[in-house]
Amino acid sequence: MTILYISISGNTRSFAKRLQEYAEQQHTSDSQNPLIQLKEIHENFPLETEQDPFFVFVPTYLEGGNGVDNGDQEILTESMREYLAFGDNFRKCLGVVGSGNKNFNRQYCLTAKQYAAQFDFPFLADYELRGTSADLETIYTILKNSTD
Template sequence: MTTINILYASTEGNTKAFIEKLAAVAESNGDGFSARLIGDETEYANETQPYVAFVPTYLTGGTGTGPEVKEIFTNALGDYIAFGNNARYLKGVVGSGNRNFNIQFNLTAIRYGKNFDVPMIAAYELRGSKFDAEKIYNKIKPYFGE
């Protein structure tokens, strides 16, 4: 049995709803599943197991991807990953957002991948679908061994 470990940020509940779909897929495949919401009130801890981060895209400033565009609402997750040796256990990032924002869709996950030198594994829109959860489960499972 594989145990899939997830750290995530969720501001409006979209990512949390997707994580619940992903948990159902993992459990239906006989895998363990652990997911923790990381927010401003989360106390820092030292991670000791591999995990994948799920991060929605919330941006302010400008209309493109230049330096004037700032991350909002997800900074606590980035700070948590940067704490101690936590980044060493990060295996990749899955992002979400609204495709109406074109080039900014999924920009936060792309930036996390670059900042922490891990792959941006996949992206889905808003709350995602059951199909998205199945597809992403199959993409992240290899990061946790068999």
């Protein structure tokens, strides 16, 4: 299974790599459990057409306001949106996982929710900051079940 992600502060990268390690452990105990391939999208990443289905992991960075009624302008993660729009890559996306800081209330994971609405794929799960061990287990199970 492939995960495309964008990481600004390192939290999403950390979670994705820990999730990949968790998948390797699960695969070792039962080869039916899929491994995870990671692909980091960044500002200067070349636009290309994705060949295989994938999941997207995206943090939330918004400019101003409360993120719902006003000020929900996405910043810093636009390269993922551009990548999804390029060549209709979004059609191969199986769903999005969002991360953020719960201190931001209604803005928590808003970028992932906006992607799900814009591109019409499911918002699968969320985790806060770098996530917990329980988040790894839960999200891995959700991803695994979404590929069936």
